[in-house]
Amino acid sequence: MEHRGIYDYLTRKELQGIQEFSEGKQTPFLIVSLEKIAQNYDDLKKNLPYAKIYYAVKANPDVKILKLLAEKGSCFDTATIYELDQLLEIGVTPDRISFGNTIKKEEDIAYAYEKGIRIFASDSIVDLLKISRAAPGSKVFFRLLSSGGDADWPLSKKFGVYPDTAYKLAKKAKKLELIPYGISFHVGSQQREIGEWDNAIAKCKYLFDALKKDGIELKMINMGGGFPANYVQPTQSLEVYADEITRFLDEDFPEGLPEIIIEPGRSIVADSGVMVSEVVMVTKKAQLDNYRWVFLDVGKFNGLIETMDESIKFPIFTEKHMNSKKVSDVIIAGPTCDSADIMYEHFKYTLSDKLKEKDRVFILTTGAYTYSYCSVCFNGFPPLKVYIEDKF
Numbered sequence: 001m002e003h004r005g006i007y008d009y010l011t012r013k014e015l016q017g018i019q020e021f022s023e024g025k026q027t028p029f030l031i032v033s034l035e036k037i038a039q040n041y042d043d044l045k046k047n048l049p050y051a052k053i054y055y056a057v058k059a060n061p062d063v064k065i066l067k068l069l070a071e072k073g074s075c076f077d078t079a080t081i082y083e084l085d086q087l088l089e090i091g092v093t094p095d096r097i098s099f100g101n102t103i104k105k106e107e108d109i110a111y112a113y114e115k116g117i118r119i120f121a122s123d124s125i126v127d128l129l130k131i132s133r134a135a136p137g138s139k140v141f142f143r144l145l146s147s148g149g150d151a152d153w154p155l156s157k158k159f160g161v162y163p164d165t166a167y168k169l170a171k172k173a174k175k176l177e178l179i180p181y182g183i184s185f186h187v188g189s190q191q192r193e194i195g196e197w198d199n200a201i202a203k204c205k206y207l208f209d210a211l212k213k214d215g216i217e218l219k220m221i222n223m224g225g226g227f228p229a230n231y232v233q234p235t236q237s238l239e240v241y242a243d244e245i246t247r248f249l250d251e252d253f254p255e256g257l258p259e260i261i262i263e264p265g266r267s268i269v270a271d272s273g274v275m276v277s278e279v280v281m282v283t284k285k286a287q288l289d290n291y292r293w294v295f296l297d298v299g300k301f302n303g304l305i306e307t308m309d310e311s312i313k314f315p316i317f318t319e320k321h322m323n324s325k326k327v328s329d330v331i332i333a334g335p336t337c338d339s340a341d342i343m344y345e346h347f348k349y350t351l352s353d354k355l356k357e358k359d360r361v362f363i364l365t366t367g368a369y370t371y372s373y374c375s376v377c378f379n380g381f382p383p384l385k386v387y388i389e390d391k392f
């Protein structure tokens, strides 16, 4: 597949900055630009001014990133007590933190409660009972199931319930003397179909109305993440997403919006990262093989797990041969002794015919869901090195 040029992702100055920074450094590593993260946060704020941002810590939990976002006024969505501790350590107050994982141990709920957390996600009676015991009187929001739709990385099935169950949970929460506070959903990460928000918001509206009849006044909609980053296949711009989503909300809540929360991860950090890798070797399995195999010094186990099922297609460019006319299809694989460590086989990337051992390769849009997913020492490879810089 023909991909867009590197300047569709980076300015010349940024690319130059990355090249200068990379010089003499041993690969592989990831460079992250705080400037980009600040910019992405501001863009979201500008486009969805009524929404409160809860950064999804899991997307990139680096402490410098958390500090930057905390200074900018962000709130945070955490999945574990470990993420929670990280935030408390840098001085984020518990009123800015939610416990968004629907799968949690009772002792972890108790720990979070003791630290001051008063808002929890839930999608089951058993979890709700745990919250009522370990975090009495807390606010709870109920997660709706999503089909994942046209998401590159769907978050379906495992999380959420159908609206009829969310309705029952809200009523049960009230009985348990918790505060049934709102409805949440996640349309799937890197969601390409903006209509998915329309479906989900309509379900929220239905639940708001149904529960009101039972004397339960929900206050909040948590629209999760799913906002796009810039990978190989283009998406609509953030402005278009925001305009459409705002229209959906206004249509369903003409009398005024409830409190709106979003939990962006990918759209804040993905394009702040560039992975610098080196070609370990280029081979063919047979002389007349149609494809070259390009083995990089990064792979599924050192940061590129989102290439699983070739879901996320990272833009990949070679440093030396960016404008090469002679290009051909390649299979791209990682360096470990595991045959699952192939990033792209069915979806064909084209790279220069001149590409050879030791050439450097830039893997773009790798600021989200990369290094925190690294294995600790599979095959002895250390986790990916990360440099958090002020800018590229």
Ligand SMILES: *Cc1c(COP(=O)(O)O)cnc(C)c1O
Pocket: 056, 058, 059, 077, 100, 155, 186, 188, 189, 190, 224, 225, 226, 227, 263, 264, 265, 266, 267
């Ligand atoms: C992963 C996750 C997010 C972040 O989603 P992105 O698509 O990366 O923005 C937000 N909320 C919840 C509950 C999540 O699990």
